[in-house]
Amino acid sequence: MSKNVRAFVTVALVTVLLSSTRTLVAQTRAQVDLLIVGGTVVTMDGARRVIEDGALAIRGGRIVAVGTRGEIQNKYSTRLRTSIIDATGRAVIPGLINSHTHIPMTLFRGLADDLDLNEWLTKYIFPAEAKNVTEEFVRAGTQLGLAEMIRGGTTTYADMYYFEDAVADETARAGVRGVLGETIIDFPVPDHKTHAEAMAYAERYVAKWRGHPLITAAVAPHAPYTVSEEHLKAVRVFSDRTGAPILIHVAETRKEVEDLIKAKGARPTEYLARIGFLNERVIAAHTVHVSPEEIALLKRFGVGAVHNPQSNMKLASGVAPVPQMIAEDLALGLGTDGAASNNDLDMWEEMDTAAKLHKVWGHDPRVVTAQQALEMATIRGARALHMEREIGSLEPGKRADVVMVDLDGLHQTPRYSVYSHLVYATKAADVRTVVIEGRLVMLDRRLLTLDESAVKQRARAFRERIARSLDAGLVQTP
Numbered sequence: 001m002s003k004n005v006r007a008f009v010t011v012a013l014v015t016v017l018l019s020s021t022r023t024l025v026a027q028t029r030a031q032v033d034l035l036i037v038g039g040t041v042v043t044m045d046g047a048r049r050v051i052e053d054g055a056l057a058i059r060g061g062r063i064v065a066v067g068t069r070g071e072i073q074n075k076y077s078t079r080l081r082t083s084i085i086d087a088t089g090r091a092v093i094p095g096l097i098n099s100h101t102h103i104p105m106t107l108f109r110g111l112a113d114d115l116d117l118n119e120w121l122t123k124y125i126f127p128a129e130a131k132n133v134t135e136e137f138v139r140a141g142t143q144l145g146l147a148e149m150i151r152g153g154t155t156t157y158a159d160m161y162y163f164e165d166a167v168a169d170e171t172a173r174a175g176v177r178g179v180l181g182e183t184i185i186d187f188p189v190p191d192h193k194t195h196a197e198a199m200a201y202a203e204r205y206v207a208k209w210r211g212h213p214l215i216t217a218a219v220a221p222h223a224p225y226t227v228s229e230e231h232l233k234a235v236r237v238f239s240d241r242t243g244a245p246i247l248i249h250v251a252e253t254r255k256e257v258e259d260l261i262k263a264k265g266a267r268p269t270e271y272l273a274r275i276g277f278l279n280e281r282v283i284a285a286h287t288v289h290v291s292p293e294e295i296a297l298l299k300r301f302g303v304g305a306v307h308n309p310q311s312n313m314k315l316a317s318g319v320a321p322v323p324q325m326i327a328e329d330l331a332l333g334l335g336t337d338g339a340a341s342n343n344d345l346d347m348w349e350e351m352d353t354a355a356k357l358h359k360v361w362g363h364d365p366r367v368v369t370a371q372q373a374l375e376m377a378t379i380r381g382a383r384a385l386h387m388e389r390e391i392g393s394l395e396p397g398k399r400a401d402v403v404m405v406d407l408d409g410l411h412q413t414p415r416y417s418v419y420s421h422l423v424y425a426t427k428a429a430d431v432r433t434v435v436i437e438g439r440l441v442m443l444d445r446r447l448l449t450l451d452e453s454a455v456k457q458r459a460r461a462f463r464e465r466i467a468r469s470l471d472a473g474l475v476q477t478p
Contacts, residue, residue: 029076032064035057037085044379045394055067056394061438061439062400066396087433092394092405094378094401096378097377098158100158101145102161103142109343111466116317129189133189142171147455155403156179157176158306158385159179176214177401183221184220185222223252224272225256236279245283247283249284251267278303283305285308288312332380350377351376370419371419402434402435404433405432412426
């Protein structure tokens with residue numbers, strides 16, 4: 001055999017061996033549904049690991065593994081190349097959690113601005129709701145809010161409104177995770193005229209969605225000043241029996257606190273504790289005017305609290321004692337409130353505002369760090385919703401809610417600290433791709449579960465209806 005022939009045979013044998021080895025390696029790697037490779041993985045796990053050139057493996061809607069690109073690609077593969085997302089040059093973070101909002105109120109965005117809460121509610125919002133809120137309205141507003149939140153990287157939200165079964169339906173269809181509360185309030189509202197009707201609806205609603213992978217059906221008594229003691233106790237009994245979370249506004253304004261002291265002889269959190277309302281299923285929104293003793297009560301009963309800095313600032317409701325809450329390791333989330341009082345559902349703005357507001361309010365630049373602000377929008381927010389075992393961080397076994405964020409914009413260059421980058425520089429428009437429960441809902445800024453053009457067209461049509469339904473001067477026109 002000539003040298004040339006021997007060389008050819010040797011090369012052929014090596015090629016066959018290499019091919020066989022690659023095939024064997026591919027066969028021994030575990031199959032997953034989705035691989036996210038490259039980028040800076042900000043896990044928000046217990047050690048707050050940040051993995052440069054990291055990767056995630058996802059199967060069955062959950063995270064299977066988190067590690068470096070090399071580690072993950074050596075152990076896992078997908079059947080389709082389209083199931084591998086290259087996140088190089090991006091941050092890979094847990095999906096953001098908007099812990100308090102009223103999503104259909106996107107249709108009231110800008111309806112009434114520059115007012116205090118009491119005037120805003122009683123003279124504008126309640127009348128507008130009475131004349132306009134229907135199931136059709138709720139579905140249109142929910143679709144608009146869902147599209148906005150997906151674009152901004154929000155994967156889970158807690159909601160309180162009317163026709164909440166319709167909110168849940170639209171949320172599930174869009175592939176978004178929600179803790180969604182049917183409102184209980186002691187006066188006639190668009191979907192129910194009596195407390196008995198509202199509780200009967202809640203019964204059917206909670207039963208319908210029990211066990212759903214995305215929807216957690218909740219009950220939502222509006223506030224201690226709009227729901228009687230008897231009805232608050234009835235809600236607690238309902239929650240004990242069904243396991244449904246409870247969403248409620250607590251201590252949002254100084255007036256609320258003063259009125260409750262006069263009526264009940266106690267501050268809001270003290271009153272709720274006294275009547276046996278508080279427990280580990282309660283999620284208390286705002287908690288602006290709470291004393292150190294009330295913070296201790298919230299911690300003692302395992303209540304989740306939610307900070308809404310922009311809404312509280314806009315309505316001049318006050319500034320929550322967030323540094324003290326963090327010092328006590330309270331389960332404290334971050335929320336936008338509704339778009340009628342914010343006026344958007346942008347969690348990036350809330351993080352930035354939360355960090356800066358408390359620095360200037362407390363005259364201390366060291367309080368509410370960038371990392372702590374991101375925690376409130378991720379893992380601490382998951383604790384506030386009592387869902388920290390399922391969401392809030394990128395860890396094996398948790399739900400695969402993952403967001404990929406560009407890091408190379410002019411406003412993000414250069415980069416030193418990823419936490420600083422994300423909280424103080426990143427905008428909603430920097431979010432590129434969103435995965436919820438292992439499913440792509442936005443890819444390279446293209447919504448996959450909602451028709452953005454149709455959503456906006458429907459919302460604009462409602463603007464015309466709302467404007468016609470209200471008294472002259474109530475809606476500002478160009």
